[in-house]
Amino acid sequence: MRTTLTVDPDVEQLLKQAMHGEKQGLKATLNAALRRGLAHQAPLVPAKPFVVEAKSMGLRAGLDPARLHELADEAELEAFAATTRRLRRAAR
Numbered sequence: 001m002r003t004t005l006t007v008d009p010d011v012e013q014l015l016k017q018a019m020h021g022e023k024q025g026l027k028a029t030l031n032a033a034l035r036r037g038l039a040h041q042a043p044l045v046p047a048k049p050f051v052v053e054a055k056s057m058g059l060r061a062g063l064d065p066a067r068l069h070e071l072a073d074e075a076e077l078e079a080f081a082a083t084t085r086r087l088r089r090a091a092r
Helices: 009-022 026-039 065-091
Strands: none
Touching: 009 026
8 A cells, every 4th residue: 555654753763763773664664663563453363243133023024113113102192082082972
């Protein structure tokens, strides 16, 4: 990968010292430093993929569980309407 890199002045001095000490160019020195610095962050064993185990909710086909609150609202409205009709008939 080719990229432009801006380093802080102290990092520049460290790179120059490492280049001089290892008698290597910037690319080789920077790659070696990055490998050493990032090696401890790399997982030794690949992480096990996350798998969702779906459980049957026993719902009829066509029912969206994310919209069950709408069904509850409708049932509540129907119950309220039925109660209101019954009370009106009783008041007559």
